[in-house]
Amino acid sequence: MGEFDGKVALVTGGARGQGRSHAVAFAEQGADVVICDRCADSPAVFYPLATEDDLAETARLVEATGRRCIAVRADTADRDAMDALVARAEADFGRVDIAVANAGVSVAAPVQSMTPGQWDEAIASNLTGVFNTVGAVAPGMIERGYGRIVTISSMLGRAGNTNMAAYAASKWGVIGLTKSAALDLADHGITVNAIAPGNISTPMIHNDALYSMMRPDLDAPTAEDVAPVFASLHAQPVPWLEPAEITRAVLFLAAEASAHISGTVLPIDAGNAARVTG
Ligand code: NAD
Numbered sequence: 001m002g003e004f005d006g007k008v009a010l011v012t013g014g015a016r017g018q019g020r021s022h023a024v025a026f027a028e029q030g031a032d033v034v035i036c037d038r039c040a041d042s043p044a045v046f047y048p049l050a051t052e053d054d055l056a057e058t059a060r061l062v063e064a065t066g067r068r069c070i071a072v073r074a075d076t077a078d079r080d081a082m083d084a085l086v087a088r089a090e091a092d093f094g095r096v097d098i099a100v101a102n103a104g105v106s107v108a109a110p111v112q113s114m115t116p117g118q119w120d121e122a123i124a125s126n127l128t129g130v131f132n133t134v135g136a137v138a139p140g141m142i143e144r145g146y147g148r149i150v151t152i153s154s155m156l157g158r159a160g161n162t163n164m165a166a167y168a169a170s171k172w173g174v175i176g177l178t179k180s181a182a183l184d185l186a187d188h189g190i191t192v193n194a195i196a197p198g199n200i201s202t203p204m205i206h207n208d209a210l211y212s213m214m215r216p217d218l219d220a221p222t223a224e225d226v227a228p229v230f231a232s233l234h235a236q237p238v239p240w241l242e243p244a245e246i247t248r249a250v251l252f253l254a255a256e257a258s259a260h261i262s263g264t265v266l267p268i269d270a271g272n273a274a275r276v277t278g
Contacts, residue, residue, distance in 0.1 A: 001030070002028065002029035002030025002031070003029045003030065003251070003255060004026055004029040004030045004031035004098075004251075004254070004255075005029075005030035005031075006030065006031075007026075007030070007031040007032075007097040007098060008031060008032050008033075008034065008089060008093045008094065008095055008096050008097050008098070009022075009023070009026040009031040009032070009033050009034070009096075009097065009098040009099075009100070009254065010033075010034040010035075010036075010085075010086070010089060010096050010098065010099045010100070010133075010137065011023045011026070011033065011034070011035050011099075011100045011102055012035075012036055012037075012076050012099075012100065012101055012102050012103035012129065012133055013036075013037055013050075013076070013102045013103030013104060014033075014035025014036065014037055014055070014058050014071070014102070015035070015037035015039060015050030015051070015054035015055040015057075015058055016037075016050045016054045016057075016058070016202070016203065017050075017200075017202035017203060017204065017243060018102055018152070018197070018200060018202060018243040018246050018247070019035065019037070019058075019100070019102045019103065020054075020057075020058045020061070020243075021243035021244055021246070021247045022100050022102060022243075022246075022247050022250050022251075023035050023058055023061075023062055023069075024058070024061045024062055024065070025244075025247045025250075025251060026098070026251070026254075027061075027062040027063075027065040027066075027067040027069070028065050029251065030067070031067060031097075031098070032067050032068040032069070032093050033062045033067060033068070033069050033070075034069070034070045034071075034072075034085065034088075034089040034093070034096065035055065035058055035059065035062075035069065035070070035071050035072070036071075036072045036073070036074040036076070036081075036082075036085050036103075037050050037054070037055045037073065037074075037103065038050075038073070038074070038075040038076075038103070038125075039051055039052045039054070039055055039073045040075075042105065042121050042125075043117065044105075044107055044115070044117050044118040044120075044121035044122075045105045045106070045107060045121065046106075046107075046108060046207070046209035046210070047106075047203060047204070047207035047208075047209055047210065048203070048207075049105070052073060055071050055073065056071065058071065059071035068092075068093065070085075070088060070089055070092060070093070072085050072088070075125075075129075076101070076103045076125065076128075076129030076130070076132055076133055077124040077125055077128050077129050077132065078132070079132045079135065079136070082132045082133055082135075082136040083136050085136070086136040086137055086140065090140055095140060095144055096137050096140055096141070096147075097141075097144075097146060097147065097148065098147070098148045098149075098150075098254045099133055099134070099137040099147070099148075099149045099150070100149075100150045100151075100152070100250055100254070101129065101130040101133040101134065101149070101150070101151045101152060101174075102152045103125060103129050103133075104125055104126045104129070104152060104170075104204075105121060105122065105125045105126065105204075106167055106204050106205075106210070107119075107121055107122040107166050107167055108163040108164065108167070108209075108210070108213060109163055109166075110162065110163055110165075111165040114165060114166060118166055119165075119166045121166075122166035122167050122169070122170045123166065123169070123170050123173075125170075126167065126170035126171060126173075126174065127169075127170040127173040127174060127177070130151050130174050130177060130178075131177060134149055134151075134177070134181050134192070137149065138181075138185060138190070141185070141188065141189075141190050142185070142188045142190070145188055145189040146189045146190070147185070147188070147189065147190035147191070148190070148191055148253065148254040148255070148256075148258070149181070149185075149190065149191065149192040149193070150192075150193055150194070150195060150250050150253045150254055151174050151177070151178045151192070151193070151194045151195070152174070152194070152195055152197065152246075153171045153172075153174040153175050153178070153194045153195065153196045153197075153265065154167070154168075154171040154196055154197060155196055155197065155198050155233070155267060155269040155272050155273070155276075156168040156171050156172075157171035157172050157174055157175045157194070157196050157265070158172075158175075158196060158265075158267070158273070158276045158277075158278070159275075159276050163213065171196075174194060175194055175196075175265055178192050178193065178194040178263070178265070179192075179263045182262040182263035183263065186262060189259075191253070191258065191259065191260075191261060191262035192262055192263065193253045193261060193262060193263070193264045193265070193266065194264070194265045194266070195246060195249050195250065195253070195265075195266050195267075195268060196265050196266065196267040196268070196269065196273075197241070197246050197267075197268050197269060198233065198234050198240075198241060198267075198268065198269030198270050198272055199230045199233060199234065199239060199240040199241065199269075199270075200240060200241055200242070200243055200245075200246060201240040201241065201242055201243065202243060205230070205240060206223065208220075210226075211223075211225070211226050214226045214229040214230070215229065226239075227239040233272060234269060234270035234271060234272050235270060235271030235272050235274055235275065236270040236271045238270050241268065241270060245268055246268055249266055249268055253266070265278070
């Protein structure tokens with residue numbers, strides 16, 4: 001018996017990283033899983049995004065648990081694509097009980113030289129994508145009187161940083177969206193909560209472009225070279241956390257028993273939360 005037996009969980013950005021970790025964990029706990037990912041790079045993003053092979057691999061890992069998986073190439077910034085994905089999930093699996101709006105990109109440039117294209121990419125993927133995910137799943141959840149929505153913000157949804165104007169704006173926006181959606185959906189048995197991760201060990205932070213931005217004094221910085229810089233963003237002396245730490249919180253907020261936790265932001269950031277106003 002799994003905690004999510006009989007449930008259907010949708011995870012955006014599920015091809016790799018944190019999204020894959022959440023998708024596989026839901027399946028291990030008994031849920032059928034719906035994943036989407038854009039599976040395409042963006043000229044505004046300085047590291048490679050996931051591939052169709054990555055998406056297929058997550059589907060394989062989900063199905064290896066014995067659960068069913070719908071895996072679709074879809075961009076969360078495209079509302080029609082998200083509506084179509086939810087319609088397919090409802091047709092094939094009967095419903096969507098849980099939605100994790102996880103897809104996102106990191107866009108980095110000083111505000112004075114950030115291009116409109118970089119700004120638009122961050123807002124489209126990180127904020128409009130969350131709105132489209134919530135908007136696509138909400139009608140069915142209202143009809144059934146049940147839903148658990150988890151959005152993924154960031155510790156940069158509670159602070160700013162150099163090069164991060166667009167990313168931070170999008171992640172602050174996710175928190176405003178989450179709190180407002182929690183109120184709109186409060187009468188319908190639907191909870192909406194945000195998680196604000198610190199540095200999580202995925203390709204979003206482990207890439208040459210970000211390493212070079214963090215250690216401009218070195219020609220080809222390694223993970224070891226950037227670890228102290230990443231650690232300085234946390235309070236506890238750890239440079240990054242594993243996706244499983246975020247998954248634990250996702251599963252907690254998505255549980256049936258978390259019925260009366262809504263509109264909250266849960267930081268999982270090795271103590272950095274202590275430095276900012278909640
Ligand atoms: P990741 O790059 O490994 O995974 C993100 C996934 O989202 C990729 O598979 C990518 O292809 C997909 N994606 C991006 N834009 C998309 C779109 N518009 N439509 C569909 N799919 C899209 O990085 P991750 O760390 O797993 O990121 C997951 C979430 O966590 C993101 O929202 C990110 O902003 C957030 N986050 C990450 C960190 C970190 O340090 N890694 C910290 C705080 C918050």
